[in-house]
Amino acid sequence: MVAFRVMRKSYSITLADQSLIRSNCQMKFEDLYELIRPIAECASHSEILALTSNVSAKLDFEFYSIVIRRIENLVENNVVINHNYPEEWEEIYRTRSYFSKDPANSPLTFSKPSLLWSEVSDTEVFRAAKEFGIGDGVTCTVRGSHHICSVSFAVRKKDVCPEMMVGAQFIIPYLCNSVICIAETELATAPILSEREKECLKWVSEGKTSWETSVIMSISERTVLFHLSNIQQKLQTTSRAHSVAKAAILGLLNADLFSGDPFKLLK
Template structure:
């Protein structure tokens, strides 16, 4: 059985490998290969906006099985996902099985987990990431029968935090190449929209009228050639106009 020292050595080796990656695809493959010996074949690094926001624009890296993303979004599983809910509210790392289920707030929670298991994600481990922005983030790794011993959890905690930082840096590098299209106020209202806030809630937070918030969302959508608020948020994140970290 591997010791704490052995797992620490593996963690630092993984960090060294992750430090050398130069793109998101390489980051995914390197992160997965580091965790593969412990039964983790799926990795996700993402922001966790409040429902009903679409989580897709907040994904930094994602290796979900083919078809799962489409199913997850089509069925609006994010709203009832107990792992996502725990990731938005907890500070300490946790296994998927430790995520509390609230039947009233998450009536389909068991369905979400059962369908995830059916595509090879029977259990997993989550490292919540506290950010300076309005949206919490997390690193989530999963597999069919992953090892979840205390030493493996510690290793994933360390490597996961570094992988998140690396993903953010790579994303920031891509944003630096993008010409800014929006004003500061337009970016500000879109950041709160991305966090799931209504126009009224955003107006209270920023100390401006609801009408002004709606105006800035509308002009931002026009500049981004978006057809809706959700599309505007997705375009703003993709183009580097707003940050999810």
């Protein structure tokens, strides 16, 4: 048995796991282990995002996505999605409200160790994906104390070969656990935003400029900029979009107040 630590949590690779990988995957077990080991060193969302991109590519997947949401509020508004799908597909996914229709995002799948896209290929979302040029894939979901994280790997029009699928199903849960550990570590020290700061973020999330926000809130533009600057300092973020995403993950935005876009970049 090989044991190692991922973000203060210990995991073990059993001999049965090793046998399964060796018999089904062209990659050597040692190669998969080398892909997993850096997960233990990830301390930020930007690091885990870069690692996810690297791992998916090494397993010959062309696309990846990371979806993280608060357990206390599973509505679409408190979700952050990172991905490398084409912008055209993102636009289709948005405009057709596919997030709520996507089987990979359904609470019914959270209890399953993995969702093979071939099992739900006849659903509206996956039919549209194939028409666009996104083919087979796999999604694994892990539930933490306060967050749920789903990571998906996908290819273009071809099917996923068994070797790729075994590698993905083996590695993705470790990526999910790392995302959750980072999010819940941040949650433990989350700052408090004022109601005015939350309202500023609401309008920013809907694409309003500082001037438009000032008119809506009946305050000066200078005051809006002051609130946004305070928010970035409190959340230790580098941009408005980053602030909205991090606030959503930390549960600092009320569901009835926040109606932003789930496709936010959390760096």
